[in-house]
Amino acid sequence: MEPARIARIFSAFAKANPHPETELLAPNPYCLLVAVVLSAQATDVSVNKATAALFASVQTPEAMLKLGEVGLKNHIRTIGLFNTKAKNVIALSARLVEEYGGRVPTTREALITLPGVGRKTANVWLNCVLGEATIAVDTHVFRVANRLGLCRTRTPEATEAALEKAIPARFLRHAHHWLILHGRYICKARKPLCERCPVAAECAYVASAKIKTKTKAAPAGVRPSSSIRRKRRA
Numbered sequence: 001m002e003p004a005r006i007a008r009i010f011s012a013f014a015k016a017n018p019h020p021e022t023e024l025l026a027p028n029p030y031c032l033l034v035a036v037v038l039s040a041q042a043t044d045v046s047v048n049k050a051t052a053a054l055f056a057s058v059q060t061p062e063a064m065l066k067l068g069e070v071g072l073k074n075h076i077r078t079i080g081l082f083n084t085k086a087k088n089v090i091a092l093s094a095r096l097v098e099e100y101g102g103r104v105p106t107t108r109e110a111l112i113t114l115p116g117v118g119r120k121t122a123n124v125w126l127n128c129v130l131g132e133a134t135i136a137v138d139t140h141v142f143r144v145a146n147r148l149g150l151c152r153t154r155t156p157e158a159t160e161a162a163l164e165k166a167i168p169a170r171f172l173r174h175a176h177h178w179l180i181l182h183g184r185y186i187c188k189a190r191k192p193l194c195e196r197c198p199v200a201a202e203c204a205y206v207a208s209a210k211i212k213t214k215t216k217a218a219p220a221g222v223r224p225s226s227s228i229r230r231k232r233r234a
């Protein structure tokens with residue numbers, strides 16, 4: 001996609017929402033890391049419901065270890081994969097206490113060694129807490145980026161690399177939040193709300209749909225197919 005179109009897309013996102021933020025609620029960086037781990041394959045709304053009571057009493061890795069795996073499961077059993085996630089949160093809390101003095105490390109290299117923390121989780125945390133211009137590719141970012149035509153990719157890693165290269169530096173800090181929120185509320189997986197989309201004029205998906213529609217309508221002067229001609233003669 002031409003750089004000017006990409007700039008127009010992100011200018012429109014920035015105009016509509018100048019300061020996009022994660023919808024996960026957390027009182028501090030440690031709790032945000034826990035919330036992001038819990039949010040894998042779950043909605044932010046479901047995580048916020050479960051963590052409201054959890055974070056009211058547990059805000060440090062030490063307190064999480066005191067609560068224990070069984071206690072944590074009782075808080076998060078409404079979230080998908082809660083057994084595995086509880087194990088990971090307890091294990092990562094133990095690592096933070098043992099190796100980092102109870103604080104969350106601030107590099108991607110260190111973050112991704114923590115149980116339950118992959119590249120996407122690390123990127124979300126680095127972006128939200130430290131303001132780094134990381135691109136966390138989830139299902140929404142992957143879908144929206146490919147529909148818009150910002151990239152043509154098959155994996156999250158390739159999408160992250162392509163977006164980092166294509167998006168102008170001034171938009172990178174907020175780019176993944178704009179794409180996530182756009183995918184969550186407008187460019188939905190099954191039925192994108194194109195009629196409400198602020199970047200529809202630049203969208204490759206819409207452009208290709210228009211071409212298909214035009215091709216389907218037989219223009220004047222085009223001969224009908226041979227099967228139609230046979231039916232007409234019969």
Ligand code: SF4
Pocket residue numbers: 147148186187188192193194195197198199200201203204205206
């Ligand atoms: S025009 Fe439609 S498909 Fe394209 S980004 Fe907007 S909502 Fe998604």
